[in-house]
Amino acid sequence: MTINVALLGLGTVGQGVYETVISHQEELYKAIGEAVRIPVILIKDSCKNRKINGGVEVTTDFNEVLKHPVDVVIEAIGGCEPAYNYLRKSLESKLPVITANKELLAKKGKELKKIADDHQTQLAFEASVAGSIPILHMIKDYLKVNRIQRVEAILNGTSNFILTTMREKIQSFEQSLAEAQRLGYAEADPSNDVLGWDAFYKTMIISDLIYNEQPDWNDVVRKGIDQVTQEDILAAEESKEKVKLIAALSRSSNGQIEASVEPLRIKPDHPLYAIEGVNNAVRVKTDLAEDLVLSGPGAGALPTASAIIEDFVALFKNNKSIKNNDPVPLGGY
Amino acid sequence: MTINVALLGLGTVGQGVYETVISHQEELYKAIGEAVRIPVILIKDSCKNRKINGGVEVTTDFNEVLKHPVDVVIEAIGGCEPAYNYLRKSLESKLPVITANKELLAKKGKELKKIADDHQTQLAFEASVAGSIPILHMIKDYLKVNRIQRVEAILNGTSNFILTTMREKIQSFEQSLAEAQRLGYAEADPSNDVLGWDAFYKTMIISDLIYNEQPDWNDVVRKGIDQVTQEDILAAEESKEKVKLIAALSRSSNGQIEASVEPLRIKPDHPLYAIEGVNNAVRVKTDLAEDLVLSGPGAGALPTASAIIEDFVALFKNNKSIKNNDPVPLGGY
Numbered sequence: 001m002t003i004n005v006a007l008l009g010l011g012t013v014g015q016g017v018y019e020t021v022i023s024h025q026e027e028l029y030k031a032i033g034e035a036v037r038i039p040v041i042l043i044k045d046s047c048k049n050r051k052i053n054g055g056v057e058v059t060t061d062f063n064e065v066l067k068h069p070v071d072v073v074i075e076a077i078g079g080c081e082p083a084y085n086y087l088r089k090s091l092e093s094k095l096p097v098i099t100a101n102k103e104l105l106a107k108k109g110k111e112l113k114k115i116a117d118d119h120q121t122q123l124a125f126e127a128s129v130a131g132s133i134p135i136l137h138m139i140k141d142y143l144k145v146n147r148i149q150r151v152e153a154i155l156n157g158t159s160n161f162i163l164t165t166m167r168e169k170i171q172s173f174e175q176s177l178a179e180a181q182r183l184g185y186a187e188a189d190p191s192n193d194v195l196g197w198d199a200f201y202k203t204m205i206i207s208d209l210i211y212n213e214q215p216d217w218n219d220v221v222r223k224g225i226d227q228v229t230q231e232d233i234l235a236a237e238e239s240k241e242k243v244k245l246i247a248a249l250s251r252s253s254n255g256q257i258e259a260s261v262e263p264l265r266i267k268p269d270h271p272l273y274a275i276e277g278v279n280n281a282v283r284v285k286t287d288l289a290e291d292l293v294l295s296g297p298g299a300g301a302l303p304t305a306s307a308i309i310e311d312f313v314a315l316f317k318n319n320k321s322i323k324n325n326d327p328v329p330l331g332g333y
Numbered sequence: 334m335t336i337n338v339a340l341l342g343l344g345t346v347g348q349g350v351y352e353t354v355i356s357h358q359e360e361l362y363k364a365i366g367e368a369v370r371i372p373v374i375l376i377k378d379s380c381k382n383r384k385i386n387g388g389v390e391v392t393t394d395f396n397e398v399l400k401h402p403v404d405v406v407i408e409a410i411g412g413c414e415p416a417y418n419y420l421r422k423s424l425e426s427k428l429p430v431i432t433a434n435k436e437l438l439a440k441k442g443k444e445l446k447k448i449a450d451d452h453q454t455q456l457a458f459e460a461s462v463a464g465s466i467p468i469l470h471m472i473k474d475y476l477k478v479n480r481i482q483r484v485e486a487i488l489n490g491t492s493n494f495i496l497t498t499m500r501e502k503i504q505s506f507e508q509s510l511a512e513a514q515r516l517g518y519a520e521a522d523p524s525n526d527v528l529g530w531d532a533f534y535k536t537m538i539i540s541d542l543i544y545n546e547q548p549d550w551n552d553v554v555r556k557g558i559d560q561v562t563q564e565d566i567l568a569a570e571e572s573k574e575k576v577k578l579i580a581a582l583s584r585s586s587n588g589q590i591e592a593s594v595e596p597l598r599i600k601p602d603h604p605l606y607a608i609e610g611v612n613n614a615v616r617v618k619t620d621l622a623e624d625l626v627l628s629g630p631g632a633g634a635l636p637t638a639s640a641i642i643e644d645f646v647a648l649f650k651n652n653k654s655i656k657n658n659d660p661v662p663l664g665g666y
Contacts, residue, residue: 020621024478031477126475132622134475141474142459142467144364144650145357145642271628274607288353288639289465289629295604296625306621309478317477 016301127307157278157298349634465636490611490631
């Protein structure tokens, strides 16, 4: 049998998903016991040149997408609209949805989860936080009995790259931002990253997961790295410290959720000190497991596709997964 | 309803499990929708003083254990026998087993998994590798489509503590070992740790998990830290390097599994460079997720209990897990 995927969006992440589904057919078959196909892709600009095989319908009209025999929707558009509308319609059609969309999850996650519940389907979103690092699954599946006391994290690879470059090359914020843009690590309009919004959204998603609620957004400190100067970096270095954009989350003794995103100086023995460049890392302090740190690439086509595809497998693995040594039919994909 | 646990062993880890089950009743109930009780504990020495509540039978006879109405067995004895015999009998009685026993898993894991399969029950062993770090679950559940290219890890907290202390306090292997023993990080007979056996067993467990087989043990380089001198540490430091006991695992192009455990010099930009003291860390390189690193406490009562209890929840979560906000009955445990 075949599982049919509707792919929404064909930017960096969408292209990564498309290529991974083609290149990892054998692994997918072993994991879920089915072939996986992408019969339809939703794009924004029909004039762009694309590397898509024959047999795939590429459309700019979402209504065309759901006319295909689709089993699951993967969303890689980003932003609030039109993604929200598409995901709502997909869930209402009982289709499971996998998304990497942090802004949408932070703003409408609760609502989308309710729509999914109401229609006996599922919403998976590991890829929305920290690239390929399975931090949400770790918290949700393997820290169920642990009491989580505090989370500290580097969640924005662009900001971390800029801060790392400012320190290593002794250059200004503006020079380092320009370098990040040249390398494709920062967008033409970098405000979402450098003003701290991206890390803020991800922090809200983690808050939803751990506490089942978010703090009042007005009570959250959100500072980006745009005000960090060369002098700040040098002053930190004199004390062997580094400046990092740190997202923090905890619950105070009166039950209030306390969250912040801001550039902070951290010491060499801090577990996030060694996290450089576009990497992300999350430190989770708990009463039993104590101090866990997960790190890895925070963005990029394949790492984000990795989180999406592993979510896909988690959704469908109960179909009939194959034992490691069973033969895999190689034809017929 | 109640889930009844038979606890085998009441050393550091067993005591940690016992205390966690008592202190985390509410979290357990939320996670699995049942109360959890330990009606019977198997011990070795009936003359030792123990902090055990009334209503728990403490016995030195394994046959007495299975006369109780038991739903699951948690093994915290360690070593090959008599643990193997107890676990075999438990699995043959269709009881799921949770264990932290790396030596047993490395030597008899395949056999025990087969017994579990044959009797439609389960064997869970996250706690056998890297303390509270859910590295086995991450590999098994969230890197199913990823092609794992290489694993590098610090898997023995005792050795890492000794190496860290030798460097920080500029003292010999013998002095640092004595300090580890004073602090309870090393046993009276430390050979299992300092000769590399402990890290070796854990590497074999990871090999079983990733490749579904182990390399021929005779082909595996296994060196401990007992031959590391102060001079080695100082020479490394001069190049800003550190000596770490590194376990490595990969598959060569001809399909052969290559594994080693040995002290190596690593550079400051290596992701295991910052791992100090009794901590463990595992780096997994894959084609999609790229370079993931998980770190945390590699041993200790509560971290190991954490992995055991989270395995327990994973086994029983499908009973009827409770939503975050549902009320929890507080009486009647």
